[in-house]
Amino acid sequence: MTITITDFEQPPDGGKGLVRDMRVRWALEEVGQPYNVRLLSFKAMKEPTHLAIHPFGQIPTYEEGGLVLFETGAIVLHIAERHAGLLPGDVNARARAIAWMFAALNTMEPPIFELSNARLL
Numbered sequence: 296m297t298i299t300i301t302d303f304e305q306p307p308d309g310g311k312g313l314v315r316d317m318r319v320r321w322a323l324e325e326v327g328q329p330y331n332v333r334l335l336s337f338k339a340m341k342e343p344t345h346l347a348i349h350p351f352g353q354i355p356t357y358e359e360g361g362l363v364l365f366e367t368g369a370i371v372l373h374i375a376e377r378h379a380g381l382l383p384g385d386v387n388a389r390a391r392a393i394a395w396m397f398a399a400l401n402t403m404e405p406p407i408f409e410l411s412n413a414r415l416l
């Protein structure tokens with residue numbers, strides 16, 4: 296099944312890998328899954344076609360057959376559950392790895408993002 300993700304047509308970081316599609320690309324590369332990338336302008340991201348697959352009009356998104364996902368945590372978890380190599384097989388070890396995924400997104404990313412914004416602005 297072909298996988299398609301979305302990314303900025305013109306990344307604000309100039310393509311340095313700081314945009315959140317990197318997490319999804321990294322997971323797909325690690326498990327050896329080929330994927331297509333649909334590039335979107337800021338305008339196109341807020342239009343009905345994209346809002347139908349991402350309610351907040353953001354990138355990245357993930358499409359695979361009838362499955363459409365948004366939120367990098369959900370996308371990476373889906374990839375990790377579908378393909379061997381990203382999550383441990385042991386149930387407790389798997390739960391701990393998933394706990395770190397939530398920690399990365401809910402506890403670690405917000406203050407790092409705020410600090411970056413404060414420094415930038």
Ligand SMILES: N[C@@H](CCC(=O)N[C@@H](CS)C(=O)NCC(=O)O)C(=O)O
Nearest residue numbers: 314315352353354355365366367368
């Ligand atoms: N929590 C979301 C955040 C997605 C997000 O903030 N995407 C940014 C790029 S890194 C975006 O699309 N920004 C443009 C906008 O919000 O209009 C996720 O992890 O997928």
